[in-house]
Amino acid sequence: MKTEVISTARREDAGTTIGAELIQNGELVAFPTETVYGLGANGLDGEAVNRIFEAKGRPNDNPLILHIAKKSDVKDLWAHVPKIANTLMDTFWPGPLTMIFNKADEVPYEVTAGLETVAIRMPSDKTARLLIQKAGVPIAAPSANRSGRPSPTTAKHVLDDMDGRIPLILDGGPCRYGVESTVLSLVGEPTILRPGAITREMLEAVIGPVRLAPSILEPLGAREVAASPGMKYKHYAPDADVHVIEGEPKAAAKRIRSLYYEYESEGKRVAILGTDQTMPSYRNLTAYSLGDRMEPETLCANLFTLLRDVGSENDVILAEGVDTRETGLAFMNRLLRAAGFQRETV
Ligand code: AMP
Ligand code: MG
Numbered sequence: 001m002k003t004e005v006i007s008t009a010r011r012e013d014a015g016t017t018i019g020a021e022l023i024q025n026g027e028l029v030a031f032p033t034e035t036v037y038g039l040g041a042n043g044l045d046g047e048a049v050n051r052i053f054e055a056k057g058r059p060n061d062n063p064l065i066l067h068i069a070k071k072s073d074v075k076d077l078w079a080h081v082p083k084i085a086n087t088l089m090d091t092f093w094p095g096p097l098t099m100i101f102n103k104a105d106e107v108p109y110e111v112t113a114g115l116e117t118v119a120i121r122m123p124s125d126k127t128a129r130l131l132i133q134k135a136g137v138p139i140a141a142p143s144a145n146r147s148g149r150p151s152p153t154t155a156k157h158v159l160d161d162m163d164g165r166i167p168l169i170l171d172g173g174p175c176r177y178g179v180e181s182t183v184l185s186l187v188g189e190p191t192i193l194r195p196g197a198i199t200r201e202m203l204e205a206v207i208g209p210v211r212l213a214p215s216i217l218e219p220l221g222a223r224e225v226a227a228s229p230g231m232k233y234k235h236y237a238p239d240a241d242v243h244v245i246e247g248e249p250k251a252a253a254k255r256i257r258s259l260y261y262e263y264e265s266e267g268k269r270v271a272i273l274g275t276d277q278t279m280p281s282y283r284n285l286t287a288y289s290l291g292d293r294m295e296p297e298t299l300c301a302n303l304f305t306l307l308r309d310v311g312s313e314n315d316v317i318l319a320e321g322v323d324t325r326e327t328g329l330a331f332m333n334r335l336l337r338a339a340g341f342q343r344e345t346v
Pocket of ligand 2: 142
């Protein structure tokens with residue numbers, strides 16, 4: 001299959017029309033969102049949804065998110081709409097917040113991986129919304145990477161993973177946030193299953209206490225697998241082996257320097273992912289800044305791109321950990337998984 005790439009800067013109307021036809025015909029389309037690129041199919045067509053799992057090599061017990069173009073569409077997809085969801089929709093939609101609640105009968109089990117709940121989000125990205133509107137159905141979409149790889153934040157990343165596997169990629173340029181949506185379960189007490197750009201602090205300001213799933217900064221415990229099956233798989237792994245060094249920035253940078261020389265003496269190609277604040281400590285070494293540690297959203301925006309690009313040219317990546325407040329939590333959740341939890345604190 002030939003994979004066509006259409007730039008939305010030049011041909012947004014034509015691109016979304018062609019994409020919507022493909023979706024209606026049960027085919028797959030990769031499209032930009034404000035978080036990462038999604039790999040979409042008709043969310044009401046179980047057979048079309050199965051193609052997503054095939055193209056990604058995704059285990060079929062890992063559920064997908066349904067993307068909608070208008071808030072009222074949740075009524076057809078959830079068994080009913082809880083009051084708290086209305087409050088959250090009014091505050092955070094369109095945007096990078098996914099909510100989980102009991103599914104309506106119309107939602108195929110292929111989307112939910114057999115669960116009785118379904119995850120729904122209304123993206124703010126204009127191209128994504130136009131595509132969903134024109135398709136006239138909710139679009140089921142996980143991230144558009146091969147399973148286990150870092151999520152794609154540019155059309156080139158999607159092409160690297162999906163060339164020949166899907167008919168169309170809509171290229172909308174780099175994604176604004178660079179990490180996937182916050183996933184909030186509204187079944188029982190509100191619980192964040194996956195942190196994102198809509199932070200626990202932002203949610204609590206609107207609805208009061210929000211729990212964090214324990215696995216956010218730890219490997220998944222057996223009891224949690226049932227509630228969030230997708231989290232048990234290897235995630236975001238680049239080609240290189242990643243080690244995370246946490247602690248006071250100067251001390252962490254010192255430890256990273258010494259690890260760098262150790263790996264280098266073993267003949268390994270080593271690179272550092274530091275922050276603007278610590279870059280002076282890495283003079284003469286191969287080092288890249290993830291961004292400003294006081295503004296963790298900058299770290300989120302650069303993480304997957306650097307993991308892919310730096311990972312493909314090195315054997316080992318030494319990465320700095322940061323505080324887990326606000327969007328620092330989303331950053332550390334992705335980084336620790338990319339590292340397979342190889343971490344040390346100085
Ligand atoms: P992706 O967009 O590739 O990150 O995949 C969607 C994410 O949402 C996965 O981590 C899923 O485990 C999670 N998810 C989707 N639906 C549900 C659900 N019904 N219950 C729990 N987690 C879900
Ligand atoms: Mg994913």
